[in-house]
Amino acid sequence: MRDVTIIYEGLDRVDGSARFGFGSTKSLSSVSGPIEVRPTLENPAQATLDIQIRPLAAIAGTDSKALATILKSIFAPSLFLSHHPRTLIQIVGQALCGTDSGSGLGSVGRGWNASLTASLVNATTAAFVNAGSVPMKGVVCAVSVGRLQSEDARATLILDPEEAELSRLAGSGCFAFLFSAVLPASPLSSADVPPCSLLWTNYTTAAPFDVAELSSARELAEKGARQVWQKMKESVAWLENSSASSVKVKVKVKTEDEEPAGGMDVDVDDEKVEI
Amino acid sequence: MSLVLPGEQVPAQHVNLKLGPGLLQLSTVNGQAAIVSTRAGEVKHSANGKKWWIEGNSRRYVPAPQESVIGVVVARSGENWRVDIGSAHMATLDGLAFEGATKRNRPNLKVGSLLYARVSLAHKDMEPELECFDAQTRKAEGFGELKGGFLVSCSLKMCRLLLDPQHFLFPLLGSRFPLETAVGINGRVWINCKEPRQTIAVARCIEAVDPDGGGLDEIALKKFFGTLDV
Numbered sequence: 201m202r203d204v205t206i207i208y209e210g211l212d213r214v215d216g217s218a219r220f221g222f223g224s225t226k227s228l229s230s231v232s233g234p235i236e237v238r239p240t241l242e243n244p245a246q247a248t249l250d251i252q253i254r255p256l257a258a259i260a261g262t263d264s265k266a267l268a269t270i271l272k273s274i275f276a277p278s279l280f281l282s283h284h285p286r287t288l289i290q291i292v293g294q295a296l297c298g299t300d301s302g303s304g305l306g307s308v309g310r311g312w313n314a315s316l317t318a319s320l321v322n323a324t325t326a327a328f329v330n331a332g333s334v335p336m337k338g339v340v341c342a343v344s345v346g347r348l349q350s351e352d353a354r355a356t357l358i359l360d361p362e363e364a365e366l367s368r369l370a371g372s373g374c375f376a377f378l379f380s381a382v383l384p385a386s387p388l389s390s391a392d393v394p395p396c397s398l399l400w401t402n403y404t405t406a407a408p409f410d411v412a413e414l415s416s417a418r419e420l421a422e423k424g425a426r427q428v429w430q431k432m433k434e435s436v437a438w439l440e441n442s443s444a445s446s447v448k449v450k451v452k453v454k455t456e457d458e459e460p461a462g463g464m465d466v467d468v469d470d471e472k473v474e475i
Numbered sequence: 476m477s478l479v480l481p482g483e484q485v486p487a488q489h490v491n492l493k494l495g496p497g498l499l500q501l502s503t504v505n506g507q508a509a510i511v512s513t514r515a516g517e518v519k520h521s522a523n524g525k526k527w528w529i530e531g532n533s534r535r536y537v538p539a540p541q542e543s544v545i546g547v548v549v550a551r552s553g554e555n556w557r558v559d560i561g562s563a564h565m566a567t568l569d570g571l572a573f574e575g576a577t578k579r580n581r582p583n584l585k586v587g588s589l590l591y592a593r594v595s596l597a598h599k600d601m602e603p604e605l606e607c608f609d610a611q612t613r614k615a616e617g618f619g620e621l622k623g624g625f626l627v628s629c630s631l632k633m634c635r636l637l638l639d640p641q642h643f644l645f646p647l648l649g650s651r652f653p654l655e656t657a658v659g660i661n662g663r664v665w666i667n668c669k670e671p672r673q674t675i676a677v678a679r680c681i682e683a684v685d686p687d688g689g690g691l692d693e694i695a696l697k698k699f700f701g702t703l704d705v
Contacts, residue, residue, distance in 0.1 A: 211686060215535040233535065234563040244600075280499075280513065284537070285600055287563040329480065332533030335499070335513035338482025380482035381511050384504040394482055429480075436478050436515050 201360040201424050206322075206435040208330045216331025219296065220323035221346075224361055225315045226296040229323035230397070231331045233289030241288065244284070246281035246335075251291045253320070267293075267312060268322070274321060274376050274400050279328070280335040289334055291327070293320050299307045313366060314344035314374040321376050322428060329436065338380025339432060340399060343424035345417045347371040347405055355409070355418050371405025375421035379429050386422075393426050479529065486510075487520065487527040496570055497529025515639055532632040532686055536561045536661035538597035543618070545626065545659030546590045556584060558592070558605055558658045561661045563631065566603040568592060573607045574615040582620060589621040589665060591657045621657055625668035627678045633685040634660050643693045652705070676705040 202223030206418035209228065211217040217230040234247055238342050241248045253264040275331065279289070295316055314319075321342035328336055349370040361369055377396040385395040403409075403417055479485065485498060487510045494500065496513045512518070516531025538560065540541070544567060545560035556568040568590070573582050583588070592605035609616040630636075636642050637658045648654060654677060655667040664681060668674045683689040683699050689701060 215533065234537065235535070235562055239679050283599060284563065329515045332514045332516070332531045333498075333534065333535035333537060336481035337511075337513070339480050374601055378482075379480075381484035382482075382501045394484070433478075433480055436480060 201427060202362065204428060204431045205426070206326055206327065206431060208415070208435070214292075215333055216299025216327045216329070218323050218326030218330050220319050220326055221296075222319050222366075224363065225298060225313075225319050226294050227293060227316060227320040227323045229291065229293045229320065229327040231289065231324070231327040231334070232332050233331070234284040234287030235290065237286060237288035237314070242286050245285055247279075247284040247287045247289050247374050249276060249279075249281070249289050249291065251275075251293070254292070255292045256295045256297065258277040263312060267317065268296050270317075270400065270402075271321065271324060274340060275324065277399065278337050278340050278378050280337060283335050291324055293324060311447075314346070315360060315363075316390050317374040317402070318342035318344045318360075321374070322432075326432060327431070338378045338394065339429060339431070340376055340378050341396075341425040341428040342374055342376040343421050343428060344372060345372045345403070345421045345424075347409075347413075347417070355405075355413055357420050359412075359420050370407060371403070371409065373417065375403070375418060375425065376400045377422060377425040379425075390426075393429055396422065396425060396429075398422075402430075477518050478516070478671060479518055480515050482508050483512050485512055485518055485527065485529075489524045492526055493526045495526055495528025495532060498527055530632075532630050534630050534662060534687070536631065538562045538566070538596050538603040538661075540594055541610065542594045542597075542660045543658075544594060544605070544661040545621070545657060545663040545665055546592055546661075546701075547626075548584055548588045548590065550584055550586065553698065558590060560594075560603065560605070560659075561663065562603060564602045566592075566594070566605050568605040568607070572605070573619060574613065584620060589624070589626060591621055591665070593619050594617060613615050617657075621665050622667050625674045625678065625680055626657070627664045627666060628662055629664060629681055629685045630661050630687040631660070633681065633687070634658055634662055634664065636684075637664065637681075644680060644696070647693070647696070647700070648680060651700075670692075672705050674703050676700070676703045679703065 205221040207219040209217040209219055211230055214230040214232045219228045237248055249272050251268040254260050258436045263332045325340045343360055346358050346369040348356040378399050379394045379396045381394045383395040383397050480609050497512055498510055499513050500508050501511050503509050514529055516529040519530050520527040531691040544560045547578055548556050549559050550557040554570045558566045559567050560566045568580055575642050592607050595606040596604040607618040627697050652673050657665040666677045685692045
């Protein structure tokens with residue numbers, strides 16, 4: 201897998217933003233929410249997800265709309281939308297690279313390749329983590345898997361194909377996994393990474409493939425997604441160096457609590473408890 | 476000091492466990508209950524392990540009851556005022572929700588005035604409601620209209636740091652020149668100083684110490700303050 205870069209942008213006027221890159225395949229995503237919603241989009245039971253995708257150049261075309269629908273189907277099950285009814289969660293995603301294969305350039309090119317789609321999904325996850333205002337069931341990590349052209353019947357699968365390799369691929373697809381502690385543990389799961397389950401894939405090949413190939417592609421993608429999860433966990437270290445060293449948890453004894461006044465208990469004042 | 480991503484399990488256990496912001500009890504596939512984090516941040520708990528919560532940062536305010544917020548009056552609807560507190564919905568403030576207000580003797584608010592109010596009702600299905608008096612004593616206790624001054628936006632974690640009496644920023648600034656502040660937990664700080672340059676200096680210091688835009692500690696801030704011409 202190529203080097204993963206995660207940068208929390210800190211864009212103005214949005215609640216969370218992040219840039220994610222597999223090597224040189226990068227995308228940027230921003231999240232705002234929960235914010236005010238137009239009455240036409242209002243849902244009385246849950247928050248509305250409004251997703252807009254923009255290519256690097258040219259205007260958004262059919263493939264951007266298709267990607268927006270894909271992202272909606274990926275993120276709707278991974279967020280607690282019912283916690284904020286009648287609100288809007290707005291996601292804007294953008295490709296940061298136009299590649300040789302023409303992807304990232306709107307409908308003019310050949311659409312978004314699997315790596316770019318995966319980087320967009322990961323950038324959106326990182327933007328949600330940065331925003332912190334929308335409750336999440338888990339973290340969605342995506343990777344792309346490619347299948348090399350070969351004469352014999354068995355296909356060679358590679359994880360996260362590079363831009364230069366894209367022309368030699370006979371098929372590729374993006375696999376998006378949800379990592380959450382409430383999911384059942386699989387035989388591959390380890391102690392530090394929560395269990396995952398496949399949310400979405402668009403694995404497509406020129407020649408027909410069978411179930412065995414799909415499941416081995418899925419296993420390969422799961423290993424890659426785990427690495428992406430660990431990179432995201434490391435990137436959250438910015439939460440540590442936030443003047444936390446100079447502020448300790450408030451030592452204030454509340455009178456309505458059962459602890460006696462002379463105790464050394466550390467209680468938190470209600471003001472600091474933010475829902 | 477353990478950082479968690481959303482969806483990770485948190486080892487919170489107590490007989491009378493109280494879960495704070497960022498934690499939810501969900502049931503796993505084999506029927507057991509697990510405490511899972513719903514946002515990224517540090518896992519914190521009280522000394523006796525009874526209260527657990529996730530300490531993270533965000534910019535969007537989600538209202539919760541009994542929190543002190545700074546709001547901007549945007550409209551009048553009959554007897555009530557519609558106030559913008561930075562949440563998804565506008566808040567409602569009753570025209571009589573002030574200390575000593577009667578039908579004849581009402582505070583004279585205008586569209587665009589700033590208020591320091593307390594969230595009295597915050598439910599996910601309803602619009603939040605505000606009150607400008609303390610819940611127990613029914614007296615103003617600092618709530619009400621904020622006249623003059625300047626409003627600064629910051630992240631929610633910065634507001635919580637500023638509300639901590641042990642934080643270094645306001646005592647440091649207060650030792651240089653007199654200033655009056657009101658901190659709303661919805662990411663807004665109201666500053667009132669005699670001179671505009673002092674107000675600008677305070678606004679820049681708040682931005683500099685904000686974990687989102689600088690994250691300076693005490694020593695670095697003192698150096699930064701020295702470069703400001705005040």
